[in-house]
Amino acid sequence: MGIPHFLLIPYPSVGHVNPLMQLSHVLARHGCKITFLNTEFNHKRANTGGDDELDNPKEPQIKFVTLPDGLGPEDDRNDPKKVIFSLKTHMPDMLPKLIQDINALHVNNKITCIVVTINMGWALEVGHKLGIKGALLWPASATSLATCDCIPKLIHDGILDSDGNPVEKKEIQLYPNMPMMDTANFPWCGLDKTVIHHIAQEMQTVKLGEWWLCNTAYNLEPAAFSISPRFLPIGPLMATDSNKSSLCQGDTTCLDWLDHQPPQSVIYVAFGSAGVIDEKQFKELGLGLDLLNKPFLWVVNPCNNNRENTSHSDEFHGSKGRIVNWAPQKKILNHPAIACFVSHCGWNSSIEGVCGGVPFLCWPLVKDQFVNKSYICDVWKVGLRLDKDENGLVSKGEIKKKVEQLLADEGIKARSLKLKELTLNNVVEGGHSSKNLKSFISWAE
Template sequence: MGKPHVIVVPYPAQGHVIPMLELSQWLVKHGIKVTFVNTEFNHERVVKSLSDLDNVRQVVNMVSIPDGLEPWEDRNDLGKLSEAIFRVMPGELESLIIEKNINGKEGDKIVCVIADGSMGWALEVAAKIGVRRAAFWPAAATSLALTFDIPKLVSDGIIDSNGRILKNQMIQLSPTIPPMNSTNFVWACVFDQATRKIIFDMLIRTSITVKSTDWIICNSSDDLEPGTFTLFPDILPVGPLLASNRLGKSVGYFWPEDSACLAWLDQQPINSVIYVAFGSFTIFDQTQFEELAQGLELTNRPFLWVVRQDITANMDEAYPKDYKDRVHKRGLMVSWAPQQQVLSHPSIACFISHCGWNSTVEGIGNGVPFICWPYFADQFANQTYICDEWKIGLGLSKDECGIIRRGEIKDKLEHLLSDKSYKERVLNLQVKTMDGVRGGCSHKNFNNFIEWIKDN
């Protein structure tokens, strides 16, 4: 009898593709055959970014289907992208599964669709064809719990039926879940009303679909979000699924990594380097970019700063005058970095982060404290966990113009790095979360999930 064959469908964003490729490699390691279905646009980016040493294409069958947009259209326009996905991708996925199940080789039949929790339509396709379904939530379970609670938020008058915020207030889903500001709800952080409505409607539809699946697994752990997993026992933690846990390397990046930064880190003192990275979505205006640059300069510490080409409008003139000359002996700017390898390097002292969930669990998984700089979506809730619940980082305050100034950046970094309790707490949390993956609750849930897939 051949290996059971599953299809894995990520949401087409960097922070979703990486953990779902991580899940895929874990499945392969446990005797499951995986076909990973990216959009054509992202498939090309991922393949281009793979180095000759990456063997993921030898173990995971990576295929692609259209996302409904033309190659030149903006994938960061989440409303436009979401509408195109709903219009085109369900039919394409259905055709792919039917082709595998009717015309495929012996043992090639799809037994399960594992879809990103934001791609509920893929679970609907699986139900239509009669294939078993599982949802994988790559972010914090609390952000999924929020979407499950949307009907209650409407009935409590916090939001209306279109997702508009009616009350600017702190709310708690339960006494054991950290409070969140209603203005920072996932859909409320999107930038225009039309897009907010599209995302809100998608979340409602997806949450209904996800609730009806056979399994809901989450890239989190009981130690990180105990209150959420108690309140929503159907969401099962199986993470954090880090490459380091399987002695591997993260793949799925949309940009080629600058691995030369690892050699630069080798030259720095232990526990000295400020690592600065804001994921794939964050953008800055010119003023904020300059304040960050000068804040890093003021610290007089070595820093490694990931500066995407699209992080601000005009990269050619973004840095303050003569900045690179002034900081070249202790500052390194790169366009993209192998983040898990960077965070595991002994020279790293702290992480200035946008608080995306991948970055959050990677920081914890390597025992690195945080300076939090959230941008949108679930990143504000993750900051609450980092600063208020786990107490492994500090937030930054904006001035009356909405700018985080250089002095604030310098002061918070000095506070974080001089107070050893932040490092101690994150090291304790690292031990607990890694133990969960190696033999605790996450490990048991994942093994049960594997057995369910094989029992077909």
């Protein structure tokens, strides 16, 4: 049999590019050939460090190619509706020629499989017409994948209306042994109805992919895998990826700072690549961290182009805290100085926190983050939730109280370390995810 040649095509956002980049490194280490397709805009953004951050001479089997996203410099690339429909309109006509050019360069090692993230199902259609195998890499939890796959059933059962909006706000259990979900927190809630219809249509399109790869582990959400034989846990991908794979460049000086802090003393605060809290809440969080009188590392992230809060950062430095624009989160969460993780509970952050064995303080902001919080607090029992007051704020007093409660809870600390061990066992030789990945690679040849 030949060596599989994968064409990997992420939706152009950090939460999609990073896990697919992690998969590319894992596949490369198994001897596979990788062509990674970025939009021109994203490729330039990833390479702003002066040298080509993405070209990795240690892994020459990973090559990068680009196509334009169809958007102009004036267009808002943080608007999912605009980006999704521009990609769908412009890229499908250009992809066959790109595949033809790649195959002409690799006559004896042509593309054997296309792997996309969600919103890029059109590429599976192109591949299908060309006789190329396909798969989906779902960048969030398997539970959120199951939820999106259930949109037709939820409409049929009267839980959603025909536009995908909840008929009433209530808690439901999607499948046995899954956490309860609030219908107001479905992953698509608050999105334009055309985007909701796109998601429902996309879930049908990606059925052209024989496998729906999940960046998760069987032990984390076993109930989700009983839903479809198509679901294949191959994670946590980040546990086996030691390479640069982020669109935002990290401030590594914070690691030197962490080296000078006592063990399990630092509160790490980060809300992901797109998490935004308003000015009032930002100040309240800063005051809460000051009240604790403990060292903290706080990421105030410019990657989402929201700079409204950064001007206030200096108010909270004191002698205890350090505020950075972006940080090498995986390394931070594995640093012995970290005591806990104040997180928005995005899936990538949740997985990284689990693999670091770090207790969580959960502060979900949108979409699937609420069900991830339910796993962390109610199923895995490795964190506590932060509650809002009558004004809709997480108060400084609540922050102080919950951090102190978390740091005093030896049971949560012990469960966090146990969950880390169980989860990392999936990616060692002979582990559940490791076996799945090898089966997938054999199928793709």
